[in-house]
Structure formats: C-alpha cells, structure tokens
Amino acid sequence: MQRVVGIDVARGLAVLGMFTAHVGPAADDFWSPTGWLQVADGRSAATFALLAGVSAALLSGGRTPSVPLRRARARIVARAALIGLIGLALMALGTPVAVILPGYALMFVLLTGALRWPRRVLVGAALVVVLLGPPVVQAARLAGLPERSFMAELVVGEYYPALVWFAYLLVGLAVGRSDLSAPVVRRVLLGAGAACVLVGYGTSAAAMRLVHEPALRALLTAEPHADTATEVVGNTGVVLVVLVACLAIAERAPRLVTPVAATGALALTAYATHIVVLATLGPGVVYAPRTSVWLAFVVVTLVATTAWRLRWGRGPLERLLHRVSSWVGDRVAPVAEPVPVD
Template sequence: MRRIVGLDTARGLAVLGMVAAHVGPDDTWRTVPPGGFAQLADGRPSALFVVLAGVGLALLSGGDRPVVGTRLVQARLRVLVRAALLVVLGAALVELGTPVVVILVVYGGMFAAGTLALRWPRPVVVTAAVAVALLGPVVRPWFDAFPVVAERPLDPLTVLVGHYYPAIVWMSYVLTGLAVGRSDLRSPRVHAWLAGLGAGLVLLGHGGAAALTAALGRRTDLTTAEPHSASPFEVAGNTGTALLVLAVCLAVGVRWPRALAPVSATGALALTAYVGHLLVIAALGTGVVWSPTTAGWLWFTGVIVVACWAWRTWVGRGPLEWVLHVVSTRAADVAPDALPPRTDPAGPASPAAGEGEVAGATTAQGQTSERAQDPSAERR
C-alpha cells in the first residue's frame, strides 16, 4: 500500500513537537499565547501521535475496506508483534535515565488493545471513543489509593492510570484514529469533515473548560483543559487539534506532496527519530533538558529533519521501522508461499486464492513528553 504523504507529515510534525517539548526554550512567562509557545508542545504532540497510531491500526487492517478471515488474523498478529517490540524498546529507553517520560510502553499496550476493535463498525468505534473520553477521567481517581511508580514502566497499573499517559483515558485517541482510518483519507470531503469536527472539538474543549471554570469560580480536575490533566475537556481539545492538523496535512499532501518531503520523511522515520533523540539527550546529559536554549533546539530540529530526509531519499525505510516491519510481517506470515496454479480445462491456469499482502503502513512512533515545572519531575 502506498504511503500517504499527509499522514507522514502529521507524524513528522508530532516528532518535531516532541523535540520542542523536550529541548525547546521555555517561554511560559508569555501571555500571548497564554503560557507561551512552549505550551503548544505540551501534551498535544503526544496526543497526535496516539491518534495516528489508531489510524495506523486501521491501515494495517485494510483501511476503509477492513480485511476479514485469515487476513484479519494476520493483521492482528502484525499489530501484536509490533506492540510487543515497542514495549521492550520503551522499557529499555526508561533505563537510560533521561528526564523524559517515555510513552512507548503505554503506547504498545494501547496499540495491542486496539486489535479488539478492528472489526467494530465505525459508529461503534466513535461511540466507544466518546465513552472512554467521558468515563475514563471519572474512573481514574478510583485508583488513587494504589501506588503508581513511573520507574516501573511494565507495571500494568502504571500503564492503565499513570500520571502522564493513562491508558484508561488515552485509549480514546486510539479509537478516534481507528475511526478516521476507516475513511478514504485521500478524499477532499473527508478532509473537510475532519477540519470541521476538529475545530468544533477545540472550541468545546478549551472554550468549554474556560466557560465552566468561570461559572464555577474555580478549576477542578474534571473542568480543566491543562496539558496532561486527562480531563474530558483536555481530551476534546487535544483530539480536535489532532484532527485539524491531520486534515491540513492530508489536504496539502494530496496537492503538493513534494513541498512536504522534509517533514513527511521525518514522519516516515518517526520511531527512529524519537529513539535517536533520546539517545542524544542521554549522551549530552540532563542539562540539555533542564537548561534548554533556542540554539540547541534548532540544532536538534535541523539534524533530525536533514538526517531523516537524507535517509528516506537514499535508503528508504528507517532502521527501527524496518525491524518492526520485517519481524511483524514474518511472524504473521503476511506473504505466505503461493499455492501451485490451478489447471482449468476450460481456460488458462489461474492464480491461487489468497495471494497478495494485507494492506499496511509503518505506524510505530515514539511519543512525546513535556517540560515539568520543577527539576524534580520528569519532562514528558
């Protein structure tokens, strides 16, 4: 299946947003926009990544024409193998000890959970996404009495209700992406729908939170839209932002794909770029995170874009993306040996049924993190 330039571009923007969140300059003192431009990279890129993960689930299982039977089983196996590899990689990255909250373990868990919804009709997927967004934030406080240790990324409780990326809430983003991926992503009508829905959700999330806070005279855990608050309003706002970005990228990608090449190449190598930048942070030390500079951020951004663009142009699939593709494809036996051609007395031999490959696209991304306000906390 041909890669969709707009999807890779959106993924590339999410990678660059992650870089800004980790090593970008701190301008939270600004009042325009509120909280500074650094606020824009706090929470939103990671939500965009997870929405795109849901889109990837859809593409790996047939896109707007979902596969069935053996191909569905193979698609699920591909997803599960990729998820397992991401969990292992995420746990290894945590061991680097960088002041960054690595999302890959939670991401892999949600990616695997998404296989349960691959055959759900789109209205059911949308309903489930809304239900998780509304009920997840209400249920999550029930687990406050249980200890959640960020240093134990494989702890199921950390995955389910961890502070920054609680799967009990963030699964809404996966389901949203799955619903989007069941559409014709090259259709201008779909782009328009995504843009309109995204704008409405942004207004609902941020405008609704502001209005309700003003009416109550105070901000609560459920009425705030602050990054990583995991409230219904934050989920609505983040989902709307992700849909808007995706709509614009898809529309531009259809018309001017070459103009997007540097950023789309970055998105095509998203996992490699994510892991690579964490390795560089580990090598340079925590100062690059806690005392960031504009020059440092520009160097990170420039090197990532140029390196990804060059690799994509001259080599092709990224190294980590290649590993995920090869291991998951072989494990699922997506391209089985062809059966001998059937000899038909009435006509020429016909190819064996079942030949071909399940539709798919590389969807593994690392996730982002945002700066904490005090050095005792991690940047996520």
C-alpha cells in the same frame, strides 16, 4: 500498503512537537517570542497516539479491511511487543522525560479487539472512554494505585494513562477506516475537529472561571497532560484539523513537506534517537532548555531523516518492525500465493 504522505507529515510534526515539549525554550507568557511553543506540550503526543490508530487501520486493510483478522492482529501485537521493548530500553537510560512507547504498545494491543468495529461504534467507544476514564484515573491516582506496579502506571499513571489515551487510538482507527482522499470526508473531519476544539477547550475555559471546587476543576481543566475529558476532546480536535491540513498540503506542495514527511516515516527511529541523545547530553538540556539546542534537534532530525529516506527508504527501527511483524503474520495467517493465469 501504499503510504499516505499527509499522514507522514502529521506524524513528523508530532515527533518534532515532542522534541519541542522536551527541549524547546517555551516561555510562560504565550505572547512572548517563544511562548507559542507551549502548543506542542501534550498535543504532540496526542497526535502520535491518534495516528497510531490510523496506522492500525492501514495495517488491517485501510478503508475496507481486507487483511485477514488473525494476520492483522498478529502483526500489530508483534509490533507492539517490539515497541514496548524499545520503550523499556529507552526508559532505562534515565532521561527526565516520560517515554510514551510502553503505553503506546499496550494500547496498540488493546486496539486489536476493535479492528472490525464500525466507525460509529469506534467513535461511540471513544466517547465512553473520554467520559468514564478521567474520573477513574483521578480516583486511582488519589489512591496511590500507579505506585503499586508498572502495569498500573501504564493504565492510570501520570503520563499517557491507557484508560484515557485509548480514546485517541479509537478515533484514529475510525479515521483510518475512512477515505481520506475524499473531499467530503475531509470536510467532515475538519468540522468535527473544529467542534471538538470549541467544546473541549471552551468548556474548560468556562469551567475555570465558574467552578471553584478543586476536585471538579481537576476534572475540567484542559492543561497539558491533565488527562481530562476537556483536554482529550480539545486535543482530538486539534489533531483532526492538523491532519486535514497536512493531507491537503502534501497533495499541493509535496516537495515543501518532504523533510517533515521523512521524519514521520522514520518516526520511531527519530523518537528513539532523540531519547538516546538526551541521555548523552544530560538532564540540563531538558531542565535548562536553549533555543540553539532545540533548533539543532529539529534541523538535524529533518536533514538526517530526509537523507536516510531518500537513500534507504524505511528507517532501521521501522525496518525491524516491518520484518518481524511480517514474519509473525506469515506464521499465524500466511498470505495465499496468487494462482498463475495461463
């Protein structure tokens, strides 16, 4: 499977954006010097999730799914199991941030049932999730359901509820089934992204002015991690626009984006390492963020991932996922050896 550098760039931005959401000194006033850092909150994790769907598409054959379905499913489930275990280990460190990996793993498993769905069906299913998921999640939270079990927390909890966030992966799978090198596909994605931004955030902005009933406002706000239809649609639009921009920049100026692409290629390692560092430094770096600490996270990550990528290729956790999932795939659905040609 040949890597698409633009996807790595987008994933790298998502990882750095999550660093920013956790330790960035974002001010309340958007127009202040650091207020613009607010854009990373929620949208970075949404990018990470949508690109998980793209990765699933690439693992199963990309634009034309050629990998046997059993093998693709086995590899994805194996990766999900390892990601989930890594996530649980990171959660045990007790950092004051919500670790996305366990929910990410659950949604990765759920996505195996949709690997052969046509793009239109995937987009339609994502729309159904966007419309039905948020009200169900809101009702479950009011009933206290997330507090009853860890699985319920993953499905309808406060952060990354699968019943809502699964929409990102379905859209990502549809995107990964497209020819991302084709100009017409990029124009469609760009137009769809712009439309989603206008519909999602525009609807929310109008509703916040016109609607005063608290329950309805809770379903129409587009605040980060509100898990509403308006937030998901708006975030999806942002991700699509960013992805198209990353694909174009990676083609035109590959050296310029090499460090960010390296971070994207080592996304799991970079993400896990930053959680470990947060646990080492203590909660103060999250609750009392400083510009110097944030810049240190970003710069060290860019330098370290670039050096590792140039010297050793896959990151340590990425190498583990590749080897284990390939081994599982070989046991479930071995790839036939090519017949020698005389």
